[in-house]
Amino acid sequence: MKNLWITLFVTVLTVQSSVAVFNPPEDFWGHVKHNDKYYEWESGKGKTSEKLYDRFRKRKHADKQDDFPVLKHKLESLPDIPKSFHYFGKWAACIDAFINGNLNEGSCDASWAMIPASILSDRLCIESNGNITSRLSTEDLLACCPECVTQRNGCDGGIVQNVFQFWMMQGIVSGGPYNKSEGCMPYSKSSFVDQKSSECEIRCTNPNFGTSYIADKHFGSLSYTLPNDELQIQVEIITHGPVVAEMTVYEDLLYYSSGIYEHVVGEKIGTEVVKIIGWSSDESVTGKSDDDRVNYWIVVTSWGDEWGVKGSFKIVRGTNQCGIESKVRAGRTSPWLDKDEYFEIRARPSPRSAERRSLLVAPIWFIIMSVINSVVLI
Structure with a gap:
């Protein structure tokens, strides 16, 4: 009988450990705070914590296999990597555009659309040397990209890879x-x-905007992933601008307040x-000498400025903390690679794969758009 109870107890623990609990301990952020000699960050119960809990509880994001090509930078030709870098400091001509890109998805679960739209906007400005400062529309993706959303309502989740495909194709x-x-x-x-994306009407919803929906479309030419490699990601950012990353979210992140985050306690609740x-x-803050330092990424969320440090946080860099370095994506408006870059094509791509489409469509579309623009200028 005793052995039976032990077996049942172990079975229950095993089942519970494989399921997200979504029941945050009332004082677990206090546990982190009062043991800060062991951790590099502090926590607190913010205004958005419970809202985020509710959102992750309802989330139905699809986990789609990424078949984009992998872009690599040649190691022998890498530029000097500074110890600190922030994109505001390099592209001064785009600072106003960057600042106007503050991210707040409100009640909508729209990070899958808002974050890609944000980095593509940044890169549009960077590639144009500050001449194009338009912010790309999250709403266009929520409402008019049916292949992007996982449900009929774009606020119920979506697929990041399909956002990049939509950007290149439509x-x-x-x-x-x-x-x-x-x-x-x-x-x-x-x-x-209202947590419900608008209906797609193929028109501009801003009555004061002087250009048609079709004429205002901004297209991309390249979409790709980056290797799970700290140095490769750094080179991509310092050369071409911010990147999109998908990371695992644990309960404790929702209560982040300041410092350099690493997972401490709580269940995995999503991505x-x-x-x-x-x-x-x-x-x-936990090191034994003044020489002990912790490397980190500077990361922006779409959760609004009431969460974290005005919507951003720091996370341990170089250890793939919470998987943040394992699924990084980016895109460009130009199809041409730098001389120190190359694509690593994965073995036997499907004829219909996004990897093959992205490499074929990009230069063709770029040529078409160049011809159209030259005609318009004439």
Whole structure:
């Protein structure tokens, strides 16, 4: 009988450990705070913590296999990597555009669309040397990309890889944040407040915008993933701009307040799409000497400025903490690679795979758009 009870107890523990609990201990953020000599970050119960819990509880994001090509930078030709980097510091001509890109998805579970739209907007400005400062529309993706969403409502989740495909094949119009009449299709009240994306009408929803929906489309030419390699990711960011990353989310992240995050306690509750904009290192609060430092990424969420440090956080760099370095994506408007870059094509891609499509469509589309633009200029 005793052995039976032990077997049942172990079985229950095994089953529970494989399922997200979604029942945060009332004081676990206090546990982290009062044991900060062991950790590099502090926690606190913010205004958005419970809302985020509820969102992850309802989430139905699809886990789609990524078949984009892998872009690599030649190690023998890598530039000097600074100890600290923030994208504001390099591209001064785009600072106003970057600042206007503050991210707040409101009640909508839109990180899958908002984060890619944000980094592609940054890169559009960077590649144009500051001449194009339009922010690409999250709402266009939520409403008009049916292959991107996992449910009929775009606020119920979506597929990041399909966002990049939509950008290359159909383009994304401009659109600013909620409550601002910027661009063709600004973030809607329906998405921000009511948690339901608007209907796609193939028109600009901003009545004051002077360009048609079709004419305002912005297209990309390359989409790719990066290796699970700290140095490769750094080179990509310092050369071409911020990147999209998907990371595992544990309960304790929702209560992050400051410092350099690493998972401490709590269940795995899902994944989240975030934006890596730079890196640095800080003196360790748990180290034994002043020389002990902790490397970290600077990461931006779409959770609004009431969470974390105005919507951003630091996370341990170089150890693939929470998987943040294992699924990194980016894209460009130009199809041409730098001389020190190359694609690593994975074995036997399907004829219909996104990897093959992205490599074939990009140069063809770029040529077509160049011809159209030259005709318009004439």
